[in-house]
Amino acid sequence: MRASLLLTMLAYSAFSLTASANDELSTTLPQEPSYQPGQTSTETTKVIILGSGHPAPDPDRQGPALAILVNGSAYLVDAGTGIVRQATAAAKNGYPELRPPNLGRVFLTHLHSDHTLGLPDLLLSSWVFGRSAPFELYGPKGSAIMIENIHNAWMEDITIRTTGFQKANQTGHLTNVHEFSAGPIFEDDNIKVTAIAVPHGDWKQAYGFRFETADRIIVISGDTSPSEDIVDACNPCDLLIHEVYTREVGAQPDGQGIAGMNWQRYFSNFHTSTEELGKLATKANPGLLLLTHHMQLGLTSDEEMVSQIREHYDGPLQIGVDLGVY
Ligand SMILES: [Zn+2]
Numbered sequence: 001m002r003a004s005l006l007l008t009m010l011a012y013s014a015f016s017l018t019a020s021a022n023d024e025l026s027t028t029l030p031q032e033p034s035y036q037p038g039q040t041s042t043e044t045t046k047v048i049i050l051g052s053g054h055p056a057p058d059p060d061r062q063g064p065a066l067a068i069l070v071n072g073s074a075y076l077v078d079a080g081t082g083i084v085r086q087a088t089a090a091a092k093n094g095y096p097e098l099r100p101p102n103l104g105r106v107f108l109t110h111l112h113s114d115h116t117l118g119l120p121d122l123l124l125s126s127w128v129f130g131r132s133a134p135f136e137l138y139g140p141k142g143s144a145i146m147i148e149n150i151h152n153a154w155m156e157d158i159t160i161r162t163t164g165f166q167k168a169n170q171t172g173h174l175t176n177v178h179e180f181s182a183g184p185i186f187e188d189d190n191i192k193v194t195a196i197a198v199p200h201g202d203w204k205q206a207y208g209f210r211f212e213t214a215d216r217i218i219v220i221s222g223d224t225s226p227s228e229d230i231v232d233a234c235n236p237c238d239l240l241i242h243e244v245y246t247r248e249v250g251a252q253p254d255g256q257g258i259a260g261m262n263w264q265r266y267f268s269n270f271h272t273s274t275e276e277l278g279k280l281a282t283k284a285n286p287g288l289l290l291l292t293h294h295m296q297l298g299l300t301s302d303e304e305m306v307s308q309i310r311e312h313y314d315g316p317l318q319i320g321v322d323l324g325v326y
Pocket residue numbers: 054055064112114115223293
């Protein structure tokens with residue numbers, strides 16, 4: 001019974017999955033003498049932080065996601081909670097590339113839930129509100145099965161919308177999945193994308209990205225402990241977007257929060273401390289170091305986080321904020 005039901009569901013599915021390996025507000029901190037203004041976004045290439053958050057549900061910071069805009073096209077990175085609403089907010093702020101029908105391509109750093117919880121929203125809402133071309137998703141190994149399961153989970157909705165009264169277009173719910181490993185993964189007239197394998201605790205598949213456009217080189221760390229490959233990918237670059245945690249977060253007593261969690265070991269294996277980031281940024285020499293996915297957990301102020309980084313780095317630095325343009 002269960003098998004035949006599954007077959008029926010699959011037969012009903014117009015889902016296309018093409019997975020193949022290697023197929024490859026702007027707010028600066030309160031004014032302090034040590035801050036440098038940093039590079040502003042250029043005419044051609046802009047970065048908009050859609051979500052600067054991390055797994056903890058901070059209502060002021062949506063889940064990890066950003067958009068790179070080049071010549072009217074949007075290239076999304078990660079799909080945390082709130083991504084479509086944040087993109088729509090950015091569209092209302094003057095960036096129509098981020099209207100729902102224009103959301104058609106995303107690059108996933110890794111499959112941690114905070115970076116992927118917005119995927120059903122991204123895939124389905126952009127279709128329901130007008131995108132007819134299949135979605136193009138670039139992600140690490142495991143992305144194909146995740147997308148297949150999302151599609152199956154929303155099968156009732158897709159069937160109703162494609163066969164019923166609503167008459168949504170018949171193609172926009174399809175997703176082409178391109179699973180990648182380290183190396184060049186995408187290129188078009190606007191942008192060249194290279195995936196950089198990064199160390200992120202137990203994750204065997206975690207990546208940062210290097211984006212090259214006509215006027216900018218942007219390096220995104222993804223979630224990672226300190227990575228020399230990220231340094232090399234920048235060194236120098238125009239914009240280094242990097243995660244970080246503060247020393248107070250890493251020093252939480254064992255057993256607090258998640259039961260039995262050894263916080264110090266967790267953070268040092270999975271993430272980059274303020275001290276490590278300061279040293280790393282000095283070597284990477286970016287035009288601007290932009291913090292996102294910064295983990296303070298209410299224990300450290302923005303100013304204290306910056307001062308910890310400043311012990312090892314004196315270049316341009318900003319804290320990314322949701323809907324900030326860089
Ligand atoms: Zn994360």
